[in-house]
Amino acid sequence: MRALPRLMVAPNGARRGKADHPALPITLPETTATARACFDAGADGLHLHLRDDEGRHLLDTGRYAEALAELARTVPGMAVQITTETAGRYAPPHQRRVALDSGADMVSVSIREITEGQDRATTAAFFEDCAAAGIAVQHILYDRGDIALLCDMLPEALLRAPNLQVIHVLGRHANRQESDPADLDPFLTEMARRGLAPDWAACAFGRAETACLVSAHERGGKCRVGFENSLWHADGSLARDNADRVTALRRALAALPA
Template identity: 60%
Template sequence: MNLPRIMVAPNGATKTKADHPALPITLDEITETARACRAAGAGALHLHLRDDAGGHLLDSGAYREALAHLRPRLGDMAVQVTTEASGRYAPGHQRYVALQSGADMVSVSTREMLRDEARLATRFYEEAEERGIAVQHILYTREDAEALAQVLPARLFRSPTLQLIFVMGRYIEGQVSTPAMLSPFRDWMRDEAITPDWAICAFGQGETACLRAALEAGGKVRVGFENSLVMEDGRPARDNAERVAAIAALQSSAGCPVSGQSARSERLASGS
């Protein structure tokens, strides 16, 4: 299973409608947003759920119900579930949810997995592979990447189906991202002589510039309100679909097709 060129992350674990009124919270809102983003050019949804109080929720039963709701409504749009701890969940719970949610795509932070014993992380990666679950490994720094190389079985680490996402700007003061933040990860892939299926996400107003750099380097991207609420010129985005359409237009200008892209995405990107 390959990553799509563009994945949308429409809400994240902590933002609320106070941050942006178009941020989707309920499952119905997430569904509507995902459909609009699919039409704008996104090939997959990065799914976060919230509890009744709006807090971050990792629950295998809730994920199963959400996936049953989403799959018939999203057509060929893939759904990846998050296992983000967000300060609420321990690695054992995260592993359980990843394996029991019914998802065939999950994102997992190496840094969070290694809060527990390394052997437990290794066994989890093996079990996910045995079950046909595609794990996208979240890496914040080159040090995270080097740690992943130590705990991931070699046959998985060297596989061209290895899925990575490099996170740019998350732990920088003000969550400012720049294209230069991609260089340590590209250097690491070169030094390890690996050719994984890689993507990036980036925080703040620098999001678009970073995603452009990744696309030009042959990578893939995740875009959306989880990471940034603004367009490249700093104005607030109308909604997630406008962010997706802007990145789909970048992908199109590079001469590469985007799943779900249409004339509508170009109109959204231009604001018409």
């Protein structure tokens, strides 16, 4: 099962569009070109969102399979993780089918979304099916309540497995959201209290994205950067594109004491 990349880029997400930034990729050719540029800038993973012909968030097995094949051809050294985020458009049964049937070996899943209205047996079976298929599931955690939900819903063998993957989301998809490095504290405290030691990453919103990710790196985590979460550099200036954000973060990490 593939480990989390050390520096993953999330170039578009489900909500932003060209009105937010003209370099935000929408089409597959744009996403592929962005992936190539970010890989060249030092990102070793891509968090993949697709859009339909009207630019809306899309979860579709066929379109994912097409995108994965194109990315494997264009950026063969880059790990690709698909999202199952609903953005208010999809239900858990659809999410489960997309995760299992798209041909991806890395999938991002919100524990609160995939369990909504579902019984524990159904959810546990889904995670076991992913593990059996060699699919690395990164569990999206928005707060300590999500950690509790993960502990309730995930089979114990998967919860305590050394390859458990999570991402701590510092902040929310909200207008003028500004995250803070201290937002990471409750997550790490709760994980330690429960005796969990996952392969983890963080993402953060707003102009403090770089500071938050540097803090995550210093505390043993991995980083997810990009226009899904922030369009800005640490000095408040607008990034040129996603590769510009990757480069800025790499420089900030390289400046840390050895």
